[in-house]
Amino acid sequence: MRLPVTGVLLAAGAGRRMGMPKALVRAADDTPWVELGTRAxxxxxxxxxxxxxxxAAGTARDSVPDHVGVRTVVAPDWATGPGASLAAGLRALDGETVACVSLVDLPTLPVAVVRRVLARVDGPxxxxxxxxxxxxxHPVLVGPAHRAALVEAVTSDPTDRVAGAWLRRDGVVGVDCADLWDGVDRDRPDRSDPSPVE
Incomplete structure (x- = not known):
């Protein structure tokens, strides 16, 4: 039986290059990036x-969709680095759930990319x-067999590069999605794309 998959949308950062926390950014049609990422x-x-x-967690909560399948967690140590946010998200998952990790600064993430990556779920x-x-x-799939080790790695050093290095060392498999999207994150105001790609 296929394991359940829970999306983990990382939206904790201050967004210094954006000029504001990315959890507060909205597309040109006023849709919050948090909503776009959650929907994808x-x-x-x-x-x-x-x-x-x-x-800005208190304000950002208003941008999170009010949906039965969506919940929020706050990473109290988010300022130490993105690993702290990743650890908070992974700790919030149930034992046998596969994590599908994505970033709030991917507002145009196509549903087709998520589906292609999720098709690779074949066990814990x-x-x-x-x-x-x-x-x-992104997205990145992390089965329950790997979650504790990844949390330990990013907790010991929550800086930006640790998770990627850990994934490479532990044999992460690439799923080519270049035919579906460019995969570029939007970290500056002038690179924001207002509409998601289906």
Whole structure:
């Protein structure tokens, strides 16, 4: 039987290059990026989504969709680095759930990419990620067999590069999605794309 998959949307950062926390950013049509990211994960096949907040969490909660399958957690130590947010999200999951990790600064993440990555769920030891022309990206699937080790790694050093290095060391498998999307995150205001790609 296929394991359940829970989306983990990381939306805790201060967004210094954006000029504001990305959990507060809205597309040109006024849709919050948090809503776009959550919708892509749900429509792509996740049974629920955990949105990880940090910077401006009180205000950002208003942007999280009011949906039975969506809940929020706050990473109290989010400012120490993205690993702290990832750890908070992974700790919020039930034992046999596969984590499908994505970022709030991917507002145009196509549902088709999520579906392609989720199609690789084949057991508790699944470990794979979307790649775009050989460049690693998101979503990232982390099976329950790997979650504790990844949490330990990013907790010991929550800086930006630790999770990627851990994934490579532990044999993450790439899922080519370059035909579906460019995989580029939007970390500056002038790179924001207002509409999601289906």
């Amino acid at each position: 994960l749900l429509d792509g096949g996740c049974s629920e989504v955990v949105v990880v907040l940090g910077a 030891d699944v470990l794979c990620r979307a790649v775009f022309g050989g460049r690693p990206g």
